[in-house]
Amino acid sequence: MSNYNPSGPGKEPMLLLDTTGSMNYGTSATSKTPRRVTIQEAISILVEALAREDSEAEHEEGGGGLRTITFANGLAQDLEDLNPRNLREKWNSIVWDGGTLIMPGWNKMLQVYTEEFSARPMAQRPKLLALIITDGEARDFQAFAKAIRQSAGTIYVALTIIGYGEEHERTLAAYQEAAAQNPGHVQVYSFGSQTDPQEIARGLLQMIE
Numbered sequence: 062m063s064n065y066n067p068s069g070p071g072k073e074p075m076l077l078l079d080t081t082g083s084m085n086y087g088t089s090a091t092s093k094t095p096r097r098v099t100i101q102e103a104i105s106i107l108v109e110a111l112a113r114e115d116s117e118a119e120h121e122e123g124g125g126g127l128r129t130i131t132f133a134n135g136l137a138q139d140l141e142d143l144n145p146r147n148l149r150e151k152w153n154s155i156v157w158d159g160g161t162l163i164m165p166g167w168n169k170m171l172q173v174y175t176e177e178f179s180a181r182p183m184a185q186r187p188k189l190l191a192l193i194i195t196d197g198e199a200r201d202f203q204a205f206a207k208a209i210r211q212s213a214g215t216i217y218v219a220l221t222i223i224g225y226g227e228e229h230e231r232t233l234a235a236y237q238e239a240a241a242q243n244p245g246h247v248q249v250y251s252f253g254s255q256t257d258p259q260e261i262a263r264g265l266l267q268m269i270e
Contacts, residue, residue, distance in 0.1 A: 073187040074269040075174065076104075076129040076143070077166050079195035082158045086196075089225050089254035096196055096223055101152050102258035107265050108143050128173065132166025134159025139173055163199040167191075167208055189216045190269055196224035198232040206239040209247060218247045219268040223261075225254040 084097040092099075108127055126144030129151075130137055136159070140151050170191060178186045199205055209218060220236045222229065233251050240247040250268065252261050 071187040072190050072269070073174065073178070074127065074190040074192055075170055076127050077163075077170050077191055077193040078129060078131045079161065079163075079193075079197065080131040080133045080155050080157050080159075081161050081197060082133075083161075083197050083224070083228075084157050086224070088223070088256045091254075092256045094256065097155075097157055099256060099258055099261070100194060100223065101148075103261035103265065104143065104152075105145070105148055106259060106262035108148060109145050110262070110266055112145055130166050130170045130173065131155060132163055132169075133157075133161070135162045135165055137165040137169035139169060161195065161197040161199045162201050163193075163195070163205050164201045164208065167205060171212070183215075186215060191216065191218045192221065192265065192269060193218060194221045194223065196222070196232065197228060198235045202235050202239070206242050209239060209243045216246065218243075220247065220249045221252060221261075221265065221268075222249065223252045223255065229253045 078100075080097075084100070085095050087093045088096050088099045104127075111127060112125075126142030126147075129140040129143045131140060133156075140154075143151060170189075174189050209216070220240070222233050222236060224232070229251075230253075233249065233253070236247075236249045240249050248268075250264060252264065255261055
C-alpha cells in the first residue's frame with residue numbers, strides 16, 4: 062500500500078489492545094503459551110526500545126511511555142502510558158475475558174488523543190498512529206471500517222493479527238477488507254502462529270518508526 066506513510070516527525074503512536082477471553086488461548090497450534098503472555102513479552106521489548114529513544118520520558122509524570130487502551134466485551138479502559146517501570150503491574154491488572162467489540166476501544170482512543178492535543182490547531186497536531194493488536198474478528202467490524210473512513214486524514218491504523226487456524230484467517234480477511242476500504246490509512250500485518258516475542262516486537266517497532 063504505497064500511500065501508507067505514517068512515519069516521520071509529528072506522530073503519536075497509541076496501542077489499542079484486545080483483552081478478550083481468546084487471548085488466553087495458545088499462541089499457535091504447537092504452543093500452549095497464552096497469546097496474552099507472548100504479547101506481553103513483545104510489548105515489554107517494544108516499550109524498552111521506545112524508552113531508549115525518548116530522552117524526555119524520565120522527566121514526564123509516570124515516566125512517559127506508550128499510551129494504551131484495552132477493549133473487550135463492549136468496554137474500554139485507558140491504561141495510560143506503559144513503560145518499563147509499570148508494565149508488569151498494569152498488565153497484571155487486566156481481566157482477559159469477554160467478546161470482541163472494537164468500537165468502544167476505538168472511540169476511547171480518539172477521545173484520549175483529542176483531549177491530549179485539542180489545544181493545538183489541527184494543522185499542528187501529530188498524526189495518530191493506532192497500533193491495534195487483536196486475535197479475533199470484531200462483531201462490530203463494519204462500524205469500525207466506517208469509523209476509519211470518517212477519521213481519515215491524520216489517522217493511520219496498523220492492525221496486528223495474532224493467533225492461528227480458521228479464526229485467524231477469517232479475522233485477517235475481515236481487516237484486509239477494512240484496509241481495502243481505506244487505502245493509504247490502514248495496513249494489516251499477520252503474525253499468525255508466531256511464537257517468538259522478539260519477532261513480534263521487531264515488527265511492531267517497524268510499524269511505528
